[in-house]
Amino acid sequence: MLKLFRLLAPYRALVVLVMALILLQSLSELYLPTLMADIVDEGIVKRGGDTAYILRIGGFMLAVALAGTGVSILASYYSSRISAGFGRLVRGRVFTRVEQYSLQEFDKIGTASLITRTTNDINQVQQVLMMMLRMMVMAPMMSIGGIIMAVSKDARLSLVLVVAVPVLVLTIVLVARKGIPLFRVIQKKLDKLNLVLREGLTGIRVIRSFGRIGHEQARFVEANRDLTETSVKVNQIMAVLWPLMMLIMNFSSVAIIWFGGLRVSHGHMEVGDLMAFLQYAMQIMFSMLMLSMMFVMVPRASASAVRINEVLEMSPVVNDAPHVRAGRAELRGVVEFDDVTFSYPGAEQPALKNVSFRAEPGEVTAIIGGTGSGKSTLVNLIPRFYDVDSGSIRIGGTDVRERPQAELRSLIGLVPQKAVLFTGSIADNIRYGKEDATDEELRHAAEVAQAAEFISGMEGGFAAHIAQGGTNVSGGQKQRLSIARALVRRPDIYIFDDSFSALDFKTDAKLRAALKGETTEATVLIVAQRVSTVMDADRIIVLDDGKIAAAGTHRELLQSSEIYKEIVSSQLSEEEIA
Missing domain, CATH: 1.20.1560.10 (ABC transporter type 1, transmembrane domain)
Structure with missing residues (x-):
């Protein structure tokens, strides 16, 4: 005392x-x-x-x-x-x-x-x-x-x-x-x-x-x-x-x-x-x-x-390094995993083992796999919610551990697996991604996120009140507002952690089409359960038990990966696969 x-x-x-x-x-x-x-x-x-x-x-x-x-x-x-x-x-x-x-x-x-x-x-x-x-x-x-x-x-x-x-x-x-x-x-x-x-x-x-x-x-x-x-x-x-x-x-x-x-x-x-x-x-x-x-x-x-x-x-495990440096301009937005292994404290087995890949700006990199394969764990390592046990994660050519945490996270627009909204107005929640966002920027982000229609239907529009925990909006509406919050930030890297799961197939397709034009200069990583969400990705990484089992486009993986074929066949009919 x-x-x-x-x-x-x-x-x-x-x-x-x-x-x-x-x-x-x-x-x-x-x-x-x-x-x-x-x-x-x-x-x-x-x-x-x-x-x-x-x-x-x-x-x-x-x-x-x-x-x-x-x-x-x-x-x-x-x-x-x-x-x-x-x-x-x-x-x-x-x-x-x-x-x-x-x-x-x-x-x-x-x-x-x-x-x-x-x-x-x-x-x-x-x-x-x-x-x-x-x-x-x-x-x-x-x-x-x-x-x-x-x-x-x-x-x-x-x-x-x-x-x-x-x-x-x-x-x-x-x-x-x-x-x-x-x-x-x-x-x-x-x-x-x-x-x-x-x-x-x-x-x-x-x-x-x-x-x-x-x-x-x-x-x-x-x-x-x-x-x-x-x-x-x-x-x-x-x-x-x-x-x-x-x-x-x-x-x-x-x-x-x-x-x-x-x-x-x-x-x-x-x-x-x-x-x-x-x-x-x-x-x-x-x-x-x-x-x-x-x-x-x-x-x-x-x-x-x-x-x-x-x-x-209690000292945080994740701290800024004594000497921090910025990434090289020519590699801006490039995300690289180099032989990354990570275990949760007290776990018997690593959640990720020897993961290596590179995600480029202008590309969509999708991550798919069974439950517990390590998909969310992988994307949580990018903003340094946890630090890797071995290997390195680089953004813009610089190890994330060598960047100030505030600067690192300012490069990222994250839409978490569980959509989180705060008490206040819809505008307040979207501006959480960018405090000084203009009304025009809010409207644009909402339109891209396919949220403009239901926002206009609410009393007060963007001034409509969001209850504690977002209990007065549906799961799909929460996800779209979370996506709008990330979009208004216009970051170098977008991370969508199973962020389309509550959307119907029509809204999902419209949203992904709108995102293409919005993220042409950004690196996009999508974690998804649905094959339809990742089919059009430039690269699909298949995780199995914390390891990369295969990587390639949708068509390449249908030919080369049994695990991916099993996932696809469990969700799509033979006509859709063809």
């Missing part, structure tokens, strides 16, 4: 101010019992009820109390500002760090866990910081100050505190030792609950279509019950702390009044001093109580801080 608190640097002056305010508040609270003792001993006992003296000291006491209240309010205000600003800074750092991750880090931590860490975990640390600014500073001040003032009133009566305080501390330590490990477990179980909830919400259509609502409810109930049981257990342990501390405090009060009464009766102590001593004892006990509350919250926040630091300290 101390590592995270380094981010408090911009609030250093405010932290010092809060410390000063809390010091003043503590001093005012420590001074009040002495004033009260003065009223009793001097104003009532010695002076026989001197009203003027009592009112004068009482007025001063009221002023001290009001001043203490004022600085307490200011301390609360500024500690809230510090903790809220700290939370904002940490959330910004975490989000920025996560944006730098490659897909490998996302796979390692998990999306559900990242969401929990960015929200719940940071909130835990933020709340504890606010309490620490108040209690962690005030409690020691009140405790030490209370002991000093109590001893000054009667050193021998302070022996009661010598027994009570260690018992109190021992109680806190024993209870905290039981509870602290469970707070770490709670955060992990909260991750599990978020994971189940997220899967249940995002996959609701599949769940309903297969009649698995009961199964998902059971999964959620199990995760929820697991979290609840752990939370109840830790709260039961911590619930013991409060009554134990109150018991110790009450016994201490009885002891102070008993022995203090004896000292008063023997003339060794004044009544007012006994009252002040009792208040100082209570201040000491309550400061211990405040520390015990911190013991309840700090372990959980500490577990959260460890998880946040894990995100901030």
Whole structure:
């Protein structure tokens, strides 16, 4: 947690101010019992009820109390500002760090866990910081100050505190030792609950279509019950702390009044001093109580801080090289795979093995193969979502690992396998590919993507609203908007990762015909399941079990590749093949 608190640097002056305010508040609270003792001993006992003296000291006491209240309010205000600003800074750092991750880090931590860490975990640390600014500073001040003032009133009566305080501390330590490990477990179980909830919400259509609502409810109930049981257990342990501390405090009060009464009766102590001593004892006990509350919250926040630091300290596997260089102008847009092998972390077999090919501008290179053959993996390596294990991928004659990632991806227009739309208007979603795109460029991209017709039919046209996740448009419409988003960018390289699967054959054919005129100077790579989508490609690469089984045109492959012939015959009739 101390590592995270380094981010408090911009609030250093405010932290010092809060410390000063809390010091003043503590001093005012420590001074009040002495004033009260003065009223009793001097104003009532010695002076026989001197009203003027009592009112004068009482007025001063009221002023001290009001001043203490004022600085307490200011301390609360500024500690809230510090903790809220700290939370904002940490959330910004975490989000920025996560944006730098490659897909490998996302796979390692998990999306559900990242969401929990960015929200719940940071909130835990933020709340504890606010309490620490108040209690962690005030409690020691009140405790030490209370002991000093109590001893000054009667050193021998302070022996009661010598027994009570260690018992109190021992109680806190024993209870905290039981509870602290469970707070770490709670955060992990909260991750599990978020994971189940997220899967249940995002996959609701599949769940309903297969009649698995009961199964998902059971999964959620199990995760929820697991979290609840752990939370109840830790709260039961911590619930013991409060009554134990109150018991110790009450016994201490009885002891102070008993022995203090004896000292008063023997003339060794004044009544007012006994009252002040009792208040100082209570201040000491309550400061211990405040520390015990911190013991309840700090372990959980500490577990959260460890998880946040894990995100901030995890170095992305994919990084810009120290020395980067641009590609040669004469090779602009040329994509070359040179003996590329790649394995997913923890996989037993490589997803791609010794893949080599070259894709030229003005050409369409199609990639086809069975499920799990490595088609999407291959195109995900081009924008460096992952880095190759061996071999190299070059764009414009330069290894992609030697280019800045931002520059590399600016050359690419990617249409992913799963079309992703963002909340906002249709224009906003298409402009995601090029922020400064003109209205004319938007219309042109939509026309080429065969999206102009359905856009014009929507209320507001390009200003029509897209719901979260694009739920108010069909799968085919999502794909066409994703294609328009890539087209408006006018990149050197187009990657279509099975991006025509939701289109009917007529729209598919019209779209491919329109793309030909639009991509004459760009390199086009198409991953597809349909043979009709790749038949007209300049080169078709057939992948099988991560290896290139064959490459050539449609007609060449019909003659030379059994795998390709099987794919074609499974989709087309003999007349269509001929």
